[in-house]
Amino acid sequence: MVTKMSGKILRIDLTSESSKEEEIPEETRRKFLGGRGLGTKILYDELSAGKDPFSAENIVVIAAGPLTGTKTPSSGRHVVISKSPATGGVTFTSSGGTWAAELRKAGYDAIVIKGKAEKPTYLWINDGKVEFRDASKYWGKLVGEVDDGIRVETDEEAKVLQIGIGGEKKSYMAAVMNEKYRAAGRTGLGAVLGSKNLKAIALKGTKEIEVANSVAMSRAADRALKKIAESDVTKEGGGLYSYGTAVLTNIINASGIYPTRNFQTGVFKGAEKISGETMAETILEKRTACHECPMECGRWIKVDKGRYKGIEGESLEYETSWAFGGQCGVDDLGALAKVNHMCNEYGLDTISVGNTIGFAMELFEKGIITKKDVGFKLKFGDDKAMVSMTELIAKREGFGDVLADGTRKAAEKIGKGTDYYTMQVKGLEFPAYDPRGAMGIGLNFATANRGACHVSGYTIAAEIVGAPLKVDPFDAGEEKVDLTILFQDFTAAIDSAVNCLFLSFAVGAEEWADMIAGAAGWDGYGVEEFLKTGERIFALERMFNKREGFGKKDDTLPERLLKEPMPEGPAKGKVHPLEDMLKVFYEKRGYDENGHPTEEKLKELGL
Amino acid sequence: MKVKVFANLREIVKIKGHEIEVEMKQGKVSDVLEILLQRYGTAFRDAIFNPDGRLRIKILLNGRDIDYINGLESEITEQDILYLFPPVAGG
Numbered sequence: 001m002v003t004k005m006s007g008k009i010l011r012i013d014l015t016s017e018s019s020k021e022e023e024i025p026e027e028t029r030r031k032f033l034g035g036r037g038l039g040t041k042i043l044y045d046e047l048s049a050g051k052d053p054f055s056a057e058n059i060v061v062i063a064a065g066p067l068t069g070t071k072t073p074s075s076g077r078h079v080v081i082s083k084s085p086a087t088g089g090v091t092f093t094s095s096g097g098t099w100a101a102e103l104r105k106a107g108y109d110a111i112v113i114k115g116k117a118e119k120p121t122y123l124w125i126n127d128g129k130v131e132f133r134d135a136s137k138y139w140g141k142l143v144g145e146v147d148d149g150i151r152v153e154t155d156e157e158a159k160v161l162q163i164g165i166g167g168e169k170k171s172y173m174a175a176v177m178n179e180k181y182r183a184a185g186r187t188g189l190g191a192v193l194g195s196k197n198l199k200a201i202a203l204k205g206t207k208e209i210e211v212a213n214s215v216a217m218s219r220a221a222d223r224a225l226k227k228i229a230e231s232d233v234t235k236e237g238g239g240l241y242s243y244g245t246a247v248l249t250n251i252i253n254a255s256g257i258y259p260t261r262n263f264q265t266g267v268f269k270g271a272e273k274i275s276g277e278t279m280a281e282t283i284l285e286k287r288t289a290c291h292e293c294p295m296e297c298g299r300w301i302k303v304d305k306g307r308y309k310g311i312e313g314e315s316l317e318y319e320t321s322w323a324f325g326g327q328c329g330v331d332d333l334g335a336l337a338k339v340n341h342m343c344n345e346y347g348l349d350t351i352s353v354g355n356t357i358g359f360a361m362e363l364f365e366k367g368i369i370t371k372k373d374v375g376f377k378l379k380f381g382d383d384k385a386m387v388s389m390t391e392l393i394a395k396r397e398g399f400g401d402v403l404a405d406g407t408r409k410a411a412e413k414i415g416k417g418t419d420y421y422t423m424q425v426k427g428l429e430f431p432a433y434d435p436r437g438a439m440g441i442g443l444n445f446a447t448a449n450r451g452a453c454h455v456s457g458y459t460i461a462a463e464i465v466g467a468p469l470k471v472d473p474f475d476a477g478e479e480k481v482d483l484t485i486l487f488q489d490f491t492a493a494i495d496s497a498v499n500c501l502f503l504s505f506a507v508g509a510e511e512w513a514d515m516i517a518g519a520a521g522w523d524g525y526g527v528e529e530f531l532k533t534g535e536r537i538f539a540l541e542r543m544f545n546k547r548e549g550f551g552k553k554d555d556t557l558p559e560r561l562l563k564e565p566m567p568e569g570p571a572k573g574k575v576h577p578l579e580d581m582l583k584v585f586y587e588k589r590g591y592d593e594n595g596h597p598t599e600e601k602l603k604e605l606g607l
Numbered sequence: 608m609k610v611k612v613f614a615n616l617r618e619i620v621k622i623k624g625h626e627i628e629v630e631m632k633q634g635k636v637s638d639v640l641e642i643l644l645q646r647y648g649t650a651f652r653d654a655i656f657n658p659d660g661r662l663r664i665k666i667l668l669n670g671r672d673i674d675y676i677n678g679l680e681s682e683i684t685e686q687d688i689l690y691l692f693p694p695v696a697g698g
Contacts, residue, residue, distance in 0.1 A: 232663060232694035239614050245697030250613050254690045256670045276697075277614060277625075297697070318697045458698055465696045466665050472675045505696045570670030 007207075010108045010130065012123065014196050015056060015115030019130040024109065030522065031606060034065030034109055036092040037496035037537040039081025042112060043090050044540055049547040053085040054170065054195035056116035062103075062161070062176075062201070063110035065498030066519045069101035069209045069291065072221045073228060073507075074500035076101050076291025078161075078178075084187040084450065086172040086352075086406055087427040089545040091450040093176070094495060095184035096290035096298075102159040105205025117197035122162075124154050126204045135199035139168060142345040146200060147180045154202045162200035163190040164347020169396045170194050172405035172427075173352040177344065181314035185349035187428055187450055188406075212521025220514035224507045225294065231506035233467045234295050240502070241287070243276030244299045245318035248432075248465075250275050253326075255464050255473065256569025257437035259430065260326045261380050262355075262362040263423050263560060266434040267569040270331025274321050283333055288314050295502060301337055307383075308334035315340045319454075322432035323354020328361060329380035338383075339390045346394035352406050355429035357389050359407045360399075362421050369414065374399045426451035426554050435561055437571025438463045439476040440484045443581045446555050447595075448488070449541035455501055457488035467505045476577045481584045486531075493534030536605040539589075539597045543607065551594040555582060608685050610639060614693045616664070619650045636666060637679040639689055654693065665692040 009022045024038070032041045039061035051057045061081040068075050078100035084091035103111070107128045120135040133153075138146045147160045159179060166174035167190030174190030175183040193199075211217050228234045239247045252258045253271035260268040272278060279299065288298030303311040315337055324336045343350045357378075363369045364378040371377055375398050378385050392400025403410050407422035407429055423430045428451025435442025440459030448456035462483060463473035471483060490509060494501055497516060509527045517525035545554075557578050565573045586593065590601035597605070610627040617625050629639055644652050657663045666673045667690040673681045683689065 233696045237615070239693055239695035240697060243614055243695070247614055247695040248697040251665070251667075251690075251692050251695055254611075254667050254670050254692075272625075276695075277617065454698060460698060461696065465694075466672075467694060467696050470672075470674065472672075474675070502696070502698070570667075 007104060007107045007109050010111045010125070012111060012113045012130070013115045014113065014117040014121065014198060017117070017132045029066070029520070031533065032537060033493070033496035033516070033533060034068070035063045035079040035094075035496040035498035036081060036492060037533065038110055039063050039079060039092060040090060040537055040540050040544065043081060043083065044544050047083060051083065053083045053088070053192055056196070057114070058083050058192055060113040060189065060192055060196070061110055062113070063498070064100040064104050065109070065496055066516055067497045067499050069104040070211060070519060071218060071292060072499060072515045072519070073224055074290060074293040074295065074503050075498070076293065077498050077500055078103065078184070079495055079498055080176050080184045080189050082189050082192050084189065085170070085191050086188040087451050089426065089449060089548055089550055090541050091187040091189065092495060093184040093186045093189055094498070095176070095178055095182045096500060097179045097182040098291045099159040099161050099178040099203065100498070101291045102203040102205050104209045105207050106203050107205065107207050111201065113196065113198065115196065120197050120199050122150060122198070122200040122202065124202050126155070127206055138199050140165060143177050143347055144180050144345060150200055150202050155204045158202040158204045160200055160202045162347070163193045163198070164345065166346045166348040166394055167191050167194035169404065171348065171393070171396070172409060173349045173356070173393070175347050175349045177347050181344055183344070183349065185351065186453065190347050211519040213518045215518070217515055217518025220511050220518055224503065224511040224515065227506045227511070228294055228503065231467070233465070234502070234506045236294065240295055240297045240505070243280050244297050244316070246274070246276035246279055246316060246321050248276070248318045249321065250277065251464060252432065255437060256566065256571040257434040257464070258322065258326050259423070259432060259434045261329050262327060262358040262421060263430070263434055263558075264362070265567050265569070266437055266571055268326040271326065273331040274325045274333055274336060276318070279316060279333060283337065290500065293500065297502065303334045303337050306332070306334045308338040311337045311341050313341055313344065315344070319431050320350035320354070323351045324357070324386060326432070327354050327358035328386050330383045330386055332383050335383035335387065338387055342387070342390050342394065348394060351431050352429040353390060353393060355423060356393070356403050356407050356410065357386055359410070359421055359423065360389070360403055363414070363418055368416055368418060420559055423558050423560070424452055425557060428452050433460055434566070434571070435557060435576045436566040436574045437569070438473040439576065439581065440471070440473070440480045442557060442561065442576040442578060443481065443484045443585060444488065446557050446578055446582065447585060449538065449545060455491065457484050457491055458501065459484055459487050461505060465505070468508070474574070476581055478584055481581055481588055485585070485588060488538055489531050489534035491534065492537040493530050496533065496537060532605070536607060539601065539605055540607060542591070542595070542597055546596045551596065552582070555595050608639070608683060608687050608689065610643065610689045610691060612691045614695055616654055616691055616693055619654055620647055631683070632685050634683060635679065636668065636673055636681045636683060636689065639683065640679070655691065663694070665694070666690065667692070
């Protein structure tokens with residue numbers, strides 16, 4: 001059955017400056033949806049093993065999904081999929097805003113990019129018409145300036161996705177930015193676009209996004225909206241709406257898993273000063289939202305006093321405020337706003353940059369690196385040093401060049417056993433949760449296919465937040481493994497639908513499956529098939545990584561979290577029991593002892 | 608003992624520093640809540656209990672969810688800290 005759900009794939013060859021349109025086969029749509037699933041399928045089929053992520057052969061897929069841009073809630077996200085320079089495996093990284101909705105209005109579900117442009121180039125895609133334009137004058141410029149400039153050259157209403165200087169300099173921490181303040185930040189895909197000399201993609205679309213059964217889709221969307229409106233977490237005036245994602249700061253800190261000074265402890269004395277509540281009392285100007293999102297979790301902030309007076313923009317998500325806050329020991333919201341602004345303007349992943357500076361601060365504290373190496377004192381809590389180091393990383397100058405590719409690469413360069421202090425998995429730096437006090441998220445960090453990624457299986461929702469269900473964070477038994485697998489599969493399906501993961505604090509798989517069934521016009525599509533899609537995508541990512549040499553050795557956690565007991569707080573004395581959980585995880589997933597899907601499992605998943 | 612409140616509970620209790628002192632040498636979590644209910648009234652009651660009497664907030668005793676200690680019957684002493692979190696999320 002041919003459905004109306006999909007537009008087309010736009011294939012771009014930068015080497016020959018050519019483009020063509022392609023229909024997505026119906027079987028691929030139903031088995032992989034769109035977004036992360038579609039991108040992984042394309043990478044698996046078309047990129048053979050062992051290719052350098054920065055080679056012209058590497059592929060970048062930027063994809064929406066069947067629900068993107070529709071009237072379903074929180075449907076403004078796109079997903080970028082490629083082979084990551086940070087991990088060496090397949091990765092996905094997503095961002096909100098409205099760019100993805102514009103992509104579908106321009107007639108496409110995905111853009112597949114190959115090759116390498118001769119000179120800096122940007123794409124101008126206007127309702128199906130594709131132009132390759134010279135971007136030389138934008139090379140080396142800040143993100144805000146480039147966004148403004150390209151819109152003047154194309155259309156004031158165009159939506160611009162771009163890389164910053166971080167991507168141009170091929171930092172493994174380079175983000176893919178959109179609409180100035182939004183970032184597909186993780187795993188360095190800005191650098192892959194940089195290696196292809198692709199500076200930006202500007203979009204304009206006026207087409208209607210067609211769905212097969214708008215009545216059925218709207219009915220399911222209304223059920224989802226009702227749940228969002230009734231949930232104390234997601235409703236208007238609720239925690240997320242009123243205080244933004246940084247409302248997590250206090251509860252994570254009180255739970256003793258707020259990583260502090262490079263995971264030396266899980267309790268940060270300055271947490272209250274950088275919390276969502278303090279933001280709301282001090283620097284918050286207004287809330288912001290993505291396409292069709294009632295949760296409005298974005299924050300527009302303005303710093304009106306102190307050393308960082310004048311900083312203004314969409315800023316300071318929880319993970320960012322942690323990365324430069326607890327991780328670097330800084331409790332000045334103005335300083336955090338400053339480095340967030342810098343990362344936006346340079347196109348860098350705030351989580352990895354903050355994590356990496358915290359890593360370097362611990363090396364400095366321990367005397368492994370000195371003022372002679374760095375050029376200045378790099379002490380925990382020193383906001384000026386943090387700002388200076390962020391600048392050096394962005395420009396790859398001085399010691400910033402050592403840190404510009406994240407902790408794993410930095411430890412290789414520095415030597416002296418510094419890999420022990422790298423808080424990363426598979427080359428991706430940790431976000432804001434210490435697994436020693438939340439065993440499910442630890443298992444997820446170890447097994448997530450793109451590395452230490454919280455949004456691959458956000459068990460914190462159940463372990464700490466208690467939404468939509470509550471479990472004991474210290475439990476490490478079979479039920480916790482089941483929960484982690486469920487979160488990973490559910491998330492992979494959501495990332496392929498594509499809506500915002502935050503909906504899942506209130507909305508269940510039933511509503512999602514029904515929204516997709518309506519949009520696609522699929523008979524008999526339900527929760528089981530939706531979750532099976534997620535399981536299939538997770539397994540296909542594993543198979544891609546297996547081809548690249550990944551195995552059980554990569555499903556691990558930093559030694560610190562496995563051996564050093566948490567020194568204080570409610571998780572005092574605990575380490576993460578990964579080995580026991582991993583064995584159960586592989587068994588339950590139908591993977592062999594090296595963490596690869598068995599033949600039977602692949603057959604069951606239709607792979 | 609100390610009670611720390613967060614998010615929209617702060618708008619109800621309006622205490623500077625967001626920390627409430629409760630005179631109690633020994634007792635249960637439910638005893639502390641009873642004192643707070645008397646002190647802060649209906650708005651506070653509505654914020655922490657659903658109409659059916661179930662808790663709508665998350666209560667941590669020294670950082671540990673009371674559901675994994677002994678619920679509202681969990682024992683407390685004067686050195687303890689009780690954290691009251693309305694439903695929050697992010698990530």
